[in-house]
Amino acid sequence: MALSNGTEKKTGLTILIVGAGIGGLTAAIALRKQGHHIQIFEQSRFATETGAALHLAPNANGILRRLGLFAEEFGANPIHKFTEYTAGGQLLHTLSFKEDNKRWQHPWYLAHRVELHNALKKAVSSPTPDGKPAIEIKTSSRVERVDTYNATITFSDGTQIRGDLVVGADGVHSISRASLPNCEHIKPFPSGKSAFRFLIPKQQALDDPETAALVLNTGEQSMWFDVNRRIVMYPTSNNRMLNFVLIHPDGESASETIGSDTWDQSANLEKMLKIFSSFSSAILRLLSKVEPQSVRVWKLLDMDALPRFSDNRLVLIGDAAHPFLPHQGQGAAVAIEDAAALAVVLPLETAQSEIADRLELYNEIRYTRATTIQSFSRLVGKDLKPGDKKPSMWEFQNYNFGHDEWDNSTQKLREWTWKRNPSAYWRMPIAFGPMPGPRQTHFGTARNNQRSTFTTASIKFKTSRTILETLFPPMRSGWRFSVLDTVAYATFSLTTLNKLDWLGGSGYNHIGLYIHGVEYTQEEGSVVKGVYLPVLFESLTDPIISGREELGMPKVYSSIDVYRRNTSYRARAGWEGAFWGEFLLKDLEEVLPPSPAKEHLWEEPLLTYKYLPATGPKNKGKAAEEYPVIYDVSMENQFKGTILKTYKAEKASFALDPLDWEQLPTLHHVISRLAEIPVYDIVDAKVVEGEGVPDLAAARPIV
Known part of the structure; x- marks a missing residue:
């Protein structure tokens, strides 16, 4: 099953x-x-x-x-008109449905x-x-x-x-x-009413001058009302037959249905005409055209x-x-x-x-x-x-x-x-249900990223602690370096992900700046330490949106082109043809991977800051949601990633060009700040290949 x-x-x-x-x-x-x-x-x-x-x-x-x-296809005809009369034949009102039929999806x-x-x-x-x-x-x-x-x-x-x-x-x-x-x-139980039901060929009514006027209009339903009884007539079978429903107090036709609750008991025509004798002579003449043996009486039941x-x-x-x-x-x-x-x-x-x-x-x-x-x-x-x-x-x-x-x-x-699945991720637009992404299918089922691959080139460098501190969340206290030396360390990490099921087997590139040796002190005094991520550039919209909304990662768009050769790795980042970054690792030489092979790349937890703006003019500058976020890969119980190959670079460098607002209208304020970071020394440069990509589902607020 x-x-x-x-x-x-x-x-x-x-x-x-x-x-x-x-x-x-x-x-x-x-x-x-x-x-x-x-x-x-x-x-x-x-x-x-x-x-x-x-x-x-x-x-x-x-x-x-x-x-x-x-x-x-089996003889049904559209209704075009509805008319109500008194029992004596005086017109009460009429409605046309020829135009109304255009209001409805189906006739x-x-x-x-x-x-x-x-x-x-x-x-x-x-x-x-x-x-x-x-x-x-x-x-x-x-x-x-x-x-x-x-x-x-x-x-x-x-x-x-x-x-x-x-x-x-x-x-x-x-x-x-x-x-x-x-x-x-x-x-x-009986509702107190019964109904006579039967059919009369329409042509019989048209052939009689006294009744023809009652049935001239094609597709017309007519109703005649008395105090406690009514007659309903409408055509069927391609307007060839007239259907009648004659509703009346059930006691008046009770002898017709004694001993049975079924709804189609044979009825007496003369008794029916007597019950409706208060109606006009034309109506009674029309009713009398029915074949007597076809008259049925139906006790109207309610429940x-x-x-x-x-x-x-x-x-x-x-x-x-x-x-x-x-x-x-x-x-x-x-x-x-x-x-x-x-x-x-x-x-x-x-x-x-x-x-x-x-x-x-x-x-x-x-x-x-x-x-x-x-x-x-x-x-x-x-x-x-x-x-x-x-x-x-x-x-x-x-x-x-x-x-x-x-x-x-x-x-x-x-x-x-x-x-x-109450734990499924929801993102705008929510009318379409939970959004598929790296952490779940549309149905909320967890993804398995064990077969996905990654290639990460990283350049770790020594730089100014003071400059890096300017990239902490502004006007938010609690952030600092664990060691207050005048120098600090950061890494530009460039990763190509591939064989991602959630992207149909394809992948994308991303570049992040990771600042080492950072800690966050909570209000009650407890401290968490890790690698701080102020910005992450990605080359595909879908992971940007999912990572920002679901995890709080500081993602922005950038084109990222990677050129991998046997002994070199080059990447170029830009926006609409304007290139703001060049990253180069040369003279790559394979070295033995760790033994046993590492299960993840990060030695420390990842720290970042989530901020989502509130909506509306009165909420300008206010957050709908904001808090520090921590991700520790060790919390991913089901994740098992493996480094398969590691290449050391003999030489490495990167160059950032902020260009101007016209060339980088959405990124100039970011790249100009990154370009201020001095490079005192390249500490380490390598390319790592592996299998298994964590989905970061364990990311959580620091509270």
Whole structure:
């Protein structure tokens, strides 16, 4: 099984889906897309979606398109207009969506539920273009219970099947739901309303002069309101069929649904017309065109919010998790969103040991949004008393439509991944997560620099202690030389690094001035000693930024060209073609490396000073962060570097030219100071080659 960092073979999870409705099939398609192995179990002989039509709002349609399903290819038509009337036919208001559709990332369609379901079944039952196999829907498979810990399903015949994960997509009367802790008692209950649902061919309405005016506009959804009942009509199937939803107090059609909680019971046409007899004659004439045997009545069920949607290795989606009243047309859309979120948080590299944590993430992503839209739907469907302001379903449109769950969940998964490694380095720009660098990958995994190589040329020289003291942090007390002689020692060290994994196997050059014999005294009196680094020039931006921000190293940019020959080493440093430094080591002769070979180059800890400026005009001259820093290579427990070859130089020299502000606009103030340092004597010059580069992760503030 693959780990989250992708270091093991990616084999995918075995995922068992209970229920082959819209949510279950969408989840199957999305999870297969991620590379998992899917099995679907449906309790009926074959899942059939009835109930006429549904809304494919932009938030759902975008996900289907991402999965390769285009609703316009199976008869869905765009919505262009929304109109509300009184029961008597008086116009209340109208809205056009032809322009609004341009506001949304994906079009808003009206789809036949059966056509959508058939398209999903076809996609599930077919291999994918990239070779992923078809998914079998195992029908007549009634589930009795789910073991959330072992991801085991027990069927009504006593047989069992075990996977890595169970998805409960078994609808409003979900069996899976009862397996969640503290959910056994939470069951759907009547909302007080029922709905008749059916389809009428649009042409029949157009052929009748009394009803034609009600259906003239293409892509129009119409609603007629009475005190405690409403009629909703909109076209589907390429505007050829009219879908009807007639919502009313459930007691008025109770005899139609006695003894059953299913939502598609046959209903009596005459009783339906009587229940809506307060509506205009034109509306009643339109309703009477339905085939009597096609009228179905649906008891609208509601349910208290579950405490959560997942536990261990069971997760609920769609109506199993959050049944919806139909007043915003978001039931199928939110189930599709659930499926997308689940697939995103379970990428191919998901390890079995991570499933429960990832389902907890799914719960965090989906719970608030799903339950909020549930609340909106209840509010929009509430009966109004005289004087009450009617809430508009369009008030919630932006929240519902302006959301892409695949993108949202992808970001939430990133943030979840980042949080799992609290020690990861973060640098600007932080919107993209932890920054990869010499000390970590983007995922916060430590680098191994043991195979990296270095070549370091160093020139140690005697100089003025007083001049070197001017390079200590100005106006910051505590810095001094351990021995107060008038002379002191410093080294220009020039290093070429190569075979760096964090740079894709390449490398860069750097030049540093290291001042020997320096100590820093803390406020409480303790003293740390080491080699002080006032400036480090580097030839590549990435290590400059990472070293300054993460470690506090005093890095600046410079071009550094190195010319290595058999018996000589030459380097030239500059900025945009203006060269400020020449370093030369001549007559190189190989000498035996130390025995045993040194594990590092620094004999003493490295001392420097971190300073990051605060932002804003009022903070000019103020630091957001500043303190002395110490790095001791002996603190790198895992680091083992080796000096392979050492070459002594018979002659060595360096020359610094500060040029002027025009030639060195960003470095003149630095180079002019370095050029002031006198050279009394060259003490030592050598070139060292080795393997293993410390990442300096052990650098820490001196506090």
